[in-house]
Amino acid sequence: MATNSPKSDSIEYIRNGQKVVVTQFGSTDTLLDHLRLTEGSYGTKEGCCEGDCGACTVVLGRQQDGKMHYRPVNSCIYLLGMADGQELITVDDLTGQGAPLHPVQQSMVNHHATQCGFCTPGFVMALFALYHSEQDISRDTINTQLAGNLCRCTGYRPIVEAGLEACIQTPDDQFSARAQQTAKTLADMPDRDLFIGTDARFFAAPKTLNSLAKLYTDHPDATIVAGATDVGLWITKRLMDLPKIIYIGEMAELNQVQINDQKITIGAAVTYANAMDAVGGLDADIKETMRRIGSKQVRESGTIGGNIANGSPIGDMPPLLIAMGAEIKLQKANKTRTMKLEDYFIAYGKQDRQQGEFLTEITIPKLKCGEHFRAYKITKRFDQDISAVMAAFHFTIVNDKITAARIAFGGMAATPKRAKHTEAAIICLDISELNHNHTAFDQLAQDFTPMSDMRASADYRLTVAKGLLKKAIIELSDQDADTRIINARSSNLRAS
Ligand SMILES: Cc1cc2nc3c(=O)[nH]c(=O)nc-3n(C[C@H](O)[C@H](O)[C@H](O)COP(=O)(O)OP(=O)(O)OC[C@H]3O[C@@H](n4cnc5c(N)ncnc54)[C@H](O)[C@@H]3O)c2cc1C
Ligand code: FES
Ligand code: FES
Numbered sequence: 001m002a003t004n005s006p007k008s009d010s011i012e013y014i015r016n017g018q019k020v021v022v023t024q025f026g027s028t029d030t031l032l033d034h035l036r037l038t039e040g041s042y043g044t045k046e047g048c049c050e051g052d053c054g055a056c057t058v059v060l061g062r063q064q065d066g067k068m069h070y071r072p073v074n075s076c077i078y079l080l081g082m083a084d085g086q087e088l089i090t091v092d093d094l095t096g097q098g099a100p101l102h103p104v105q106q107s108m109v110n111h112h113a114t115q116c117g118f119c120t121p122g123f124v125m126a127l128f129a130l131y132h133s134e135q136d137i138s139r140d141t142i143n144t145q146l147a148g149n150l151c152r153c154t155g156y157r158p159i160v161e162a163g164l165e166a167c168i169q170t171p172d173d174q175f176s177a178r179a180q181q182t183a184k185t186l187a188d189m190p191d192r193d194l195f196i197g198t199d200a201r202f203f204a205a206p207k208t209l210n211s212l213a214k215l216y217t218d219h220p221d222a223t224i225v226a227g228a229t230d231v232g233l234w235i236t237k238r239l240m241d242l243p244k245i246i247y248i249g250e251m252a253e254l255n256q257v258q259i260n261d262q263k264i265t266i267g268a269a270v271t272y273a274n275a276m277d278a279v280g281g282l283d284a285d286i287k288e289t290m291r292r293i294g295s296k297q298v299r300e301s302g303t304i305g306g307n308i309a310n311g312s313p314i315g316d317m318p319p320l321l322i323a324m325g326a327e328i329k330l331q332k333a334n335k336t337r338t339m340k341l342e343d344y345f346i347a348y349g350k351q352d353r354q355q356g357e358f359l360t361e362i363t364i365p366k367l368k369c370g371e372h373f374r375a376y377k378i379t380k381r382f383d384q385d386i387s388a389v390m391a392a393f394h395f396t397i398v399n400d401k402i403t404a405a406r407i408a409f410g411g412m413a414a415t416p417k418r419a420k421h422t423e424a425a426i427i428c429l430d431i432s433e434l435n436h437n438h439t440a441f442d443q444l445a446q447d448f449t450p451m452s453d454m455r456a457s458a459d460y461r462l463t464v465a466k467g468l469l470k471k472a473i474i475e476l477s478d479q480d481a482d483t484r485i486i487n488a489r490s491s492n493l494r495a496s
Pocket of ligand 1: 050051052223224225226227228229230231232233248268269292293294295298301302303304305306307308309310314315316317357358359360384385386387
């Protein structure tokens with residue numbers, strides 16, 4: 001790698017209190033394959049291999065300010081190189097031969113929470129991460145934590161009961177006993193660029209924006225990876241050969257969250273989990289939508305940056321962010337440019353991003369006085385499902401009149417898109433009378449010609465879009481009622 005920063009040709013992680021160094025591996029090797037095929041750790045299971053079932057869940061620990069923070073990830077779509085600089089914990093590591101079971105495992109036994117056992121390692125590791133978190137434990141917290149773990153035999157009640165029993169305990173295991181030492185060892189690991197492989201085939205993880213800009217200029221054909229929750233499936237399901245991987249997840253400059261009175265700016269590598277407080281804090285519907293993106297495992301590695309950069313017409317965040325008036329910043333070599341997010345999406349599979357250009361940050365204005373927001377995610381299944389329609393409404397209402405409107409939909413066109421005809425039709429109208437104004441609702445058919453696919457028919461999409469516009473209007477037409485609705489919605493929010 002032609003940069004001046006110190007660099008390494010091996011990754012290091014800690015497992016069972018020992019430093020593990022891996023020098024040679026393929027650019028797209030997954031953590032799961034490494035565990036099972038190289039390390040012979042067969043406890044971690046391969047189920048769907050696409051991030052859906054959670055059987056492959058492992059826990060990664062990062063140190064921050066001398067403390068360890070644990071998060072569950074799907075090792076089937078998590079690339080091995082991404083584990084660099086972290087503590088790796090698998091179900092095989094929780095206890096030794098003849099030693100007592102880990103408290104989470106013991107609770108699973110106490111509650112008869114396993115039958116064939118195939119899903120059990122994944123459930124145990126998802127619960128292990130919660131056992132080590134500082135979250136308040138309730139049935140809702142456990143449900144949220146386990147939404148990405150599927151069991152075909154036991155039924156979920158005993159598993160949830162086991163989680164409740166285990167996770168209310170204060171962590172007291174070998175990992176908490178040596179957490180300080182682990183944090184110190186991780187903190188002492190050198191901060192350096194990684195480059196493993198050759199110029200033709202490599203896994204690289206630059207640690208500074210300068211190194212990333214130089215590397216991507218030299219290799220504009222490389223695939224950028226943030227959380228790999230999309231790219232991982234290109235590898236495991238589409239069997240794509242991605243010879244050059246540039247992983248950006250560990251770059252401090254892209255992991256910042258900045259908040260001021262007017263706006264929030266988040267780096268392109270900030271995970272959903274780390275963005276939740278700031279971005280979810282903008283509005284209750286944004287928080288709830290983010291909580292329903294994938295599963296805990298997906299949100300702990302996936303990024304809003306990846307959701308935008310992939311250009312998908314069914315990503316959940318772009319419609320929300322377009323309605324909020326978000327802007328993005330792109331960089332190529334040392335040149336940067338800023339654009340409205342809505343201008344980034346040109347056509348299906350086509351975005352306004354040049355070769356060698358990457359996304360660095362997303363800026364979202366805060367809602368001002370008189371501005372109201374609503375967002376609705378329509379899926380067949382409540383948790384862990386991709387939207388058939390994603391709708392976002394941002395109205396400025398002064399004396400009951402809509403003085404400004406930004407409406408954006410996902411799943412209704414080849415790109416996430418504003419409903420400009422509909423917006424124009426409702427401006428200056430009294431919101432309390434709009435509910436009966438069919439001309440305004442009919443404009444949605446001017447804005448969108450949705451397609452039919454496995455998620456929904458075109459007719460359904462258009463009908464539901466009209467219904468959601470109506471819902472937003474009804475909810476916002478009575479400001480006193482709105483306060484009550486917001487309170488009701490907030491109390492329904494589950495913890496992230
Ligand atoms: C089980 C499962 C459930 C899911 N559920 C949802 C859901 O409910 N809603 C939803 O919207 N999505 C969902 N997804 C899709 C995925 O999680 C999101 O799109 C996520 O935001 C992708 O982020 P990432 O960091 O993992 O992206 P990656 O997979 O790392 O990258 C995605 C794309 O963006 C590019 N990219 C990433 N960062 C940059 C950058 N800074 N500059 C330029 N290009 C970049 C990559 O090259 C790639 O093309 C789900 C995925 C899985 C596996
Ligand atoms: S094997 Fe199903 S989520 Fe990884
Ligand atoms: S116990 Fe059989 S899949 Fe869960």
